[in-house]
Amino acid sequence: MKILVTGGAGYIGSHVVKHLGERGDDIVIIDNLSTGHKELVLYGKLIKEDLANTEAIDCLIKRYKPDAVMHFAAFIRVEESVKNPIKYYSNNTANTIKLLEVLINRGIEYFIFSSTAAVYGIPENIPVSEDTPLNPINPYGRSKVLVEEVLKDCGLAYGSFNYISLRYFNVAGADERARIGQKYPEATHLITRALKAAKGEIKNFQIYGTDYDTPDGTCIRDYIHVDDLADAHLKALDYLIKDKKSDVFNCGYGHGYSVKEVVNMVRKVTGIDFEAKEAGRRAGDPPALVADNTKIKNILNWKPMCDDLEYIIKTAWEWEKKL
Ligand code: UFG
Numbered sequence: 001m002k003i004l005v006t007g008g009a010g011y012i013g014s015h016v017v018k019h020l021g022e023r024g025d026d027i028v029i030i031d032n033l034s035t036g037h038k039e040l041v042l043y044g045k046l047i048k049e050d051l052a053n054t055e056a057i058d059c060l061i062k063r064y065k066p067d068a069v070m071h072f073a074a075f076i077r078v079e080e081s082v083k084n085p086i087k088y089y090s091n092n093t094a095n096t097i098k099l100l101e102v103l104i105n106r107g108i109e110y111f112i113f114s115s116t117a118a119v120y121g122i123p124e125n126i127p128v129s130e131d132t133p134l135n136p137i138n139p140y141g142r143s144k145v146l147v148e149e150v151l152k153d154c155g156l157a158y159g160s161f162n163y164i165s166l167r168y169f170n171v172a173g174a175d176e177r178a179r180i181g182q183k184y185p186e187a188t189h190l191i192t193r194a195l196k197a198a199k200g201e202i203k204n205f206q207i208y209g210t211d212y213d214t215p216d217g218t219c220i221r222d223y224i225h226v227d228d229l230a231d232a233h234l235k236a237l238d239y240l241i242k243d244k245k246s247d248v249f250n251c252g253y254g255h256g257y258s259v260k261e262v263v264n265m266v267r268k269v270t271g272i273d274f275e276a277k278e279a280g281r282r283a284g285d286p287p288a289l290v291a292d293n294t295k296i297k298n299i300l301n302w303k304p305m306c307d308d309l310e311y312i313i314k315t316a317w318e319w320e321k322k323l
Pocket of ligand 1: 076078116117118119168169170171188189190191193194205206207208209219220221259282285289
């Protein structure tokens with residue numbers, strides 16, 4: 001199959017490209033390399049292009065005639081989205097709509113979209129199932145909800161257009177051979193920041209909030225290994241092509257770890273007893289975010305292979321040491 005992957009030089013996109021490449025799919029990657037890196041692309045043809053350039057994107061779709069498109073290209077920093085919402089609505093939402101227009105006009109039938117658990121905001125019930133009302137609390141989450149709404153309408157309006165939105169929980173870890181992994185100019189994610197604190201790169205590592213209504217007072221998240229997430233994408237794609245049913249799935253393991261548990265595991269894996277200062281809450285953090293993954297397991301037959309926090313952190317550490 002010929003798959004076009006936007007954002008395929010980024011952290012999650014590059015892992016999906018690896019999985020597609022390993023099974024022999026023909027891959028074309030569009031990435032503007034604003035946060036992606038060409039050395040993360042292990043398979044396929046990388047084309048440096050911006051999604052805002054609709055004419056160029058249209059030419060590429062016309063030229064390569066992909067069977068399906070997987071769309072990762074997006075900004076992902078919650079705090080930044082609060083400070084600069086236009087950046088998020090214009091790239092994550094407007095550019096996705098422009099992309100969809102091109103794809104639908106060119107008759108592309110299969111579309112996989114990177115959504116996020118941030119669409120749920122602060123959910124009332126844990127674990128969170130897909131039918132929980134969407135109530136994002138920041139522009140990042142809203143920029144993704146808007147696209148989910150557009151996709152729903154497109155699925156209804158254009159008979160041959162089918163999509164799957166995958167709502168990612170906390171993606172972490174790296175390639176088991178440490179060939180690819182997370183590489184952002186400024187780390188914001190917990191595991192990456194803790195590893196950088198272990199390396200001595202981050203001096204003032206903090207635990208944001210110790211007074212939440214959780215067993216140890218720190219926030220709980222559902223950490224999913226990036227290879228399991230990549231596998232979910234391939235399963236979603238195969239299902240979409242076979243069954244032609246648009247749908248939405250949570251991607252998480254269905255259980256969580258607290259910030260303190262993660263920090264302690266980073267200490268264990270690295271063997272470095274770095275300092276973690278207890279600090280105030282970070283704005284907009286839900287106390288707990290854990291996926292109900294019944295649907296993806298039942299419908300896509302997704303079977304997690306790396307559901308082990310120690311393994312997740314070990315792979316991230318092996319990668320981090322190479323940076
Ligand atoms: N945290 C710290 N110290 C740090 C960094 C994070 O205590 O230095 C805490 C946060 O306050 C939070 C937890 O660790 O309680 C996880 O924070 P991350 O920034 O790693 O991840 P988030 O849960 O905030 O968000 C991530 C993605 C979002 C996605 C969400 C879904 O960044 O895009 O997971 O669960 F929507």
